[in-house]
Amino acid sequence: MNQKVIFAIIILALIFILPFVALKIYHDQITSNIEDYSTSNSTNTIEPEPDFSTRIVLTANGLDFLITLEDNPTSRALYQKLPLEITMSDLAGEKYYYFSAPLPNNPTKVQSVNAGDLMLFEDNCLVLFYESSTTPYEYTYLGKIDHPAPLLNSIDQSPLEVKLAPYPTK
Numbered sequence: 143m144n145q146k147v148i149f150a151i152i153i154l155a156l157i158f159i160l161p162f163v164a165l166k167i168y169h170d171q172i173t174s175n176i177e178d179y180s181t182s183n184s185t186n187t188i189e190p191e192p193d194f195s196t197r198i199v200l201t202a203n204g205l206d207f208l209i210t211l212e213d214n215p216t217s218r219a220l221y222q223k224l225p226l227e228i229t230m231s232d233l234a235g236e237k238y239y240y241f242s243a244p245l246p247n248n249p250t251k252v253q254s255v256n257a258g259d260l261m262l263f264e265d266n267c268l269v270l271f272y273e274s275s276t277t278p279y280e281y282t283y284l285g286k287i288d289h290p291a292p293l294l295n296s297i298d299q300s301p302l303e304v305k306l307a308p309y310p311t312k
Contacts, residue, residue, distance in 0.1 A: 197309035235273030258290030
């Protein structure tokens, strides 16, 4: 083989392998942070969970992701439902789940959404965007995945099993 073909093969291999390596490193860092917290805070006293924290953990495709929530009535109501295990359906760049009961909402016309945004459509539809786009719809902003790339790269159009839980607090 000539050098150009070998070089092209090496480049293609790197393009396909590097995202998986980055995903594994990110997952290991998040898991390590959670394990470090659990180990350093293992005492015999049980502290009550706070009524609200701006940090929650989303687990999907075997990976943990931190979400920073807005401090608003809708995010507070979502937090009170945690922990949750839900199956999110797919619709053109977003995963969604309908709650059986409404949440408080304050929808605004957002013009555009970003990959990693977590929003409420109407008063009972939780939406996780995995593609950025413009939108004519109104949403109540809940928060955003802090580092969404590994999750977004692993999402396809099939239903997504998701766990949402409070982030461990001191």
